[in-house]
Amino acid sequence: MEPLPAPSPTSVRIAGDHYQWLVAWEGCLALLRENAARSDNPVVSVGVELDGVGNLDDVVLLRRTPPHTYTQVKYTVDSSTPVNEEYLTKPSKDGGPSVLKKIAKAWRTLTADGMPVDLVLSTNRAPDAADPLVAVRDSRSQLLMPKAGLQGPRSALGAARIRCAAATGLSEGELRELLSVLRFDLARDQTHVQERLQLLMAVAGLQHDEHAVRSGADWVAKQVRAGHRTLTLDMVKAAVDTLGLRAGPARAVLSIATLKPDPVAGDADYAIDWVDRFDGPDDFTKRRPLAPATWTQLQTDIEAAPARLPLGTAAITITGSFRLAPAFLTGAAFRMVTGVDLAVLQRGQLWSTSEPYDTPQPPTIHEQPVDQGDDLAVAIAVATDPTEDVLEYLREQQTPVSKILVLSPPGGAKDRSIPDSVTANALAIGIRDVVRRATRLAPRIHLFIAGPMGLALLLGHRWNRLRPTVVYEDVRTAQGYEAAFTIQA
Incomplete structure (x- = not known):
């Protein structure tokens, strides 16, 4: 494969703009979903390059009650500039303020009246694991605090904190306050942003393929070009209808x-x-x-x-x-x-689970005696056939089962043997019905699953009018499996 040519300044700018529109469309989805779900404090509008909020104006989620969320979006075409102290505090190429100094200035302005804020630096740049400050970022909250404030001034972390405070014109106490509300949303490659948007669109009851995601981002770009810097709920709802994105209920x-x-x-x-x-x-x-x-x-x-x-x-x-x-x-x-x-x-x-199907899909059935008791073992063999491993486990553990039923799709166990939701639902019903007939005299079921996670979810949803079921997990230890849950079915 031939390497791609170096991107031109124009292509970099276009890619960066599209990345920002994707982040803004994500805000529009939050606007839709939170209002549909009647959240306690929903987003009421989405600002894009909003006036009066400094350089944290790229995407702004305005809520019914503060804190509002102010996001600076930073895009790069390569991995040469990870997020670290140098990236945050280095003056711009033309000698202007650094990234962190601009954020600090906007933070002071936004909080001058005591109003709480939620600040975000969103970028596809990766964190620098060797940087004392960035390395303590909590991946759950995306905040550097409280760990960034724990060590003393003689530590590497404390020294970095002092340098960052000086570089931004803040006292060390002010820097701690800023870092308590500034989230570092890092390593958001466009592919990851796309996948997250697809999931959020599905949750919102919208079409969620790549074309649908691009349609949403392109609509944001069109609004900005037309001078609409604030996107309201009515505007986003109208866009969903105009673009033909509606697919089902919000979830x-x-x-x-x-x-x-x-x-x-x-x-x-x-x-x-x-x-x-x-x-x-x-x-x-x-x-x-x-x-x-x-x-x-x-x-x-x-x-x-x-x-x-x-x-x-x-x-x-x-x-x-x-x-x-x-x-x-x-x-x-x-x-x-x-x-x-x-x-x-x-x-x-x-x-x-509500996907309609014509008839249940009966699985292929293979039965093998175990003769250790009265219970029934069931192995769902979809992605691969776990029969030998399950039999070895049952015999080693002396599990009291009479036999094992191995149930697989009509075409056998193989990767992607279930192509879609319709097939998965039909097969789940077929499997359940076979197990119902086989367990009339068995006091308990021992269930082993080798297949897609979606099928396991659909099967559990339909698992009623059956015997108590022990569900096993493949734990990849010497014993192979482990009893995880017992379900009264």
């Missing part, structure tokens, strides 16, 4: 994160954050709770979610990163009998 958001922080958690109606309570350094190795946290505690948190969402919620989108056992449990917590429509974004598609 409540339930965020569940066990592997890595969910970038949508701040927009969720209810969020469960177990990232620090799962064992492992990254989302590839995190598979079980880290003691003293337990599967039972996670089950309690997930099963409490229905009561934590707004009263009368009928449609919910699940966001976050979690494995198959929690996905199945989440579906079961909002079982079909509750009347709730669950949805999750699976490979860019919205898989919804």
Whole structure:
């Protein structure tokens, strides 16, 4: 593949503008969703290059009651300038104020009357892990405080704090105040922004493919060119209709994160954050709770979610990163009998429990005796066939099962064997019906799933009129699996 040529100044400017319009369209989606959900303090309008707010004018979310959110958007075409002390305090190329000094000036102006503010530096630049100040950024809050203020003046962190205060014309105390409200929204590559926008548009009941995202950003650009610096709810609603973006109902958001922080958690109606309570350094190795946290505690948190969402919620989108056992449990917590429509974004598609289908899809059935008791083991083999591993686990653990049913799509277990939501729902019903017939005399079900997370969610949603079910997680240890949850089905 031939390397791309160096971008021209014009192309850099165009790319930077488009990045800003994407961030502004994200604000428009917050405007839509928060008003549809009747939030306590919703966004009432979105400012783009708003007058009177200094250089924090790129995107402004004006709420019914302060604090308003003032965002400076910074785009770069390469990774040569990470966010660190030098980037924040270095004067501009023409000798003008540094990035942080401009933000400090705007902060003083915006808070002169004592009004609280929420400030954001949003950029595709990555944080510099070697920088004493930026390295203490909390990825959940995006703030440098309180850690940035903990060490004394002789430490590397304290010395960096003193230098930043001097470079911005603030006292050290004022710098601490600024850093307590200035969020560093970093490493937001355009691809990540696009993916987040697709999810937010799906949650808002809108078309959410790449074309739909671009249509929204282009509409923002058109408004700015026409001189409209404040975008109201009526304007955004009219744009949705004009652009043909409406696809379905707006949804409540339930965020569940066990592997890595969910970038949508701040927009969720209810969020469960177990990232620090799962064992492992990254989302590839995190598979079980880290003691003293337990599967039972996670089950309690997930099963409490229905009561934590707004009263009368009928449609919910699940966001976050979690494995198959929690996905199945989440579906079961909002079982079909509750009347709730669950949805999750699976490979860019919205898989919804309300998706219509013609007939259930009966799975292919393979049965193998175990002869260790009266229970039934069920292995869902979609992405891969886990039969040998499950059998080895059952025999090693002397699990009291009579046989194992291995259920797979008609075409067999393989990657992407379920192409869409319609197929997933039809297969989930087919699997449930087979298990119902097979468990009439079995006192308990032992369930193992190897397939897409969306199928696990849909299957849990339909898992009713069945025996009590033990759901297992593949924990990649010597024993292979671990009993995670017991569900009364």
